[in-house]
Amino acid sequence: MRWPRGAPGGYNSFVSSVTPSIRVKVLFFGRLKEVAGGAEESVEVIPGSRIEDLFAGLIARRPELARYRGSLVASRNQEFAAWSTPLDSGDEIAFLPPVSGG
Amino acid sequence: MVTPPSGDIILLVHESIDADALVHHVCSGADGAIVTFDGCVRNQSHGRRTLYLDYEAYESMALAKMSEIATEVHAKFPIDRVAIAHRLGRLEIGETSVFIAVSAPHRAAAFEACRYAIDTLKRSVPIWKKEYFEDGAVWADGELPPVPQDTPARKRAS
Numbered sequence: 001m002r003w004p005r006g007a008p009g010g011y012n013s014f015v016s017s018v019t020p021s022i023r024v025k026v027l028f029f030g031r032l033k034e035v036a037g038g039a040e041e042s043v044e045v046i047p048g049s050r051i052e053d054l055f056a057g058l059i060a061r062r063p064e065l066a067r068y069r070g071s072l073v074a075s076r077n078q079e080f081a082a083w084s085t086p087l088d089s090g091d092e093i094a095f096l097p098p099v100s101g102g
Numbered sequence: 103m104v105t106p107p108s109g110d111i112i113l114l115v116h117e118s119i120d121a122d123a124l125v126h127h128v129c130s131g132a133d134g135a136i137v138t139f140d141g142c143v144r145n146q147s148h149g150r151r152t153l154y155l156d157y158e159a160y161e162s163m164a165l166a167k168m169s170e171i172a173t174e175v176h177a178k179f180p181i182d183r184v185a186i187a188h189r190l191g192r193l194e195i196g197e198t199s200v201f202i203a204v205s206a207p208h209r210a211a212a213f214e215a216c217r218y219a220i221d222t223l224k225r226s227v228p229i230w231k232k233e234y235f236e237d238g239a240v241w242a243d244g245e246l247p248p249v250p251q252d253t254p255a256r257k258r259a260s
Contacts, residue, residue, distance in 0.1 A: 027160065029158065029160055029228065029230060030158070030230035030232075030241050031241045071246065072246075073246055073247055073249045074249075075160075075163060075228070078160075078162055078163040078166050079163075080247055080248070080249045080250060081249065081250065082249060082250050082251060094160055094163070094228075096160065096228050096247070097230065097241065097244065098243065098244030098245050098246045099224070099225070099226070099227060099228055099229060099230065099244045099245060099246075099247055100224075100229070100230050100231040100241070100242040100243065100244030100245075101157065101159070101164075101188060101199075101200065101223060101224060101227050101228075101229025101230070101231065102141050102188075102199065102200050102220060102223055102224040102229075
């Protein structure tokens with residue numbers, strides 16, 4: 001997917017045809033998978049984007065994700081990661097609700 | 103399945119967990135104790151009758167986190183081997199969802215390591231449980247895993 005130009009919420013990491021971009025894989029689990037409408041997608045972001053920016057872009061497309069921002073953690077390449085973590089091309093980013101195994 | 107060089111076993115399975123095989127695996131002649139934890143599906147949750155559970159995992163990360171737990175229990179406790187298995191998919195009442203076996207020369211370390219392993223698994227391994235009741239289904243309340251602190255913002259080029 002590509003972020004639409006002028007996405008709401010001040011989100012400025014849209015990708016136009018002339019902006020260099022990187023592509024990351026995004027995974028959703030548990031209830032987030034249901035809210036997001038799928039388990040996996042490929043997303044383009046501009047270089048320098050952080051996990052926070054990626055999630056803001058996802059919210060711009062699916063506003064209902066916003067209410068989960070405070071009750072999920074993110075991972076980058078199978079490691080828990082802070083929201084400020086920068087993205088690299090090919091990263092696998094997952095958004096994880098509270099875990100309930102056992 | 104991940105089998106670290108230590109001889110530990112880390113496993114996600116979609117069918118019944120073979121607890122006997124795991125106990126047999128961790129047992130050696132140097133051990134004086136094996137402590138196991140068997141987590142099984144309860145028939146109710148907060149007073150509502152449970153019909154069955156459905157577990158899902160971020161499998162690659164779950165295996166990595168379970169391996170980290172095994173490494174940690176070796177570092178913290180004088181144990182011999184540890185086996186950690188979690189089942190995924192639909193589980194009926196009474197079935198085993200998670201099984202942990204720890205062997206050690208002495209019982210205290212085996213008890214403590216087994217307790218540490220299940221407590222840490224429940225807090226930090228990306229596995230989720232959906233509970234099915236007669237009148238609907240809900241994702242179980244869980245715990246938010248600890249996450250590294252935000253790194254300071256990178257300096258901007260001046």
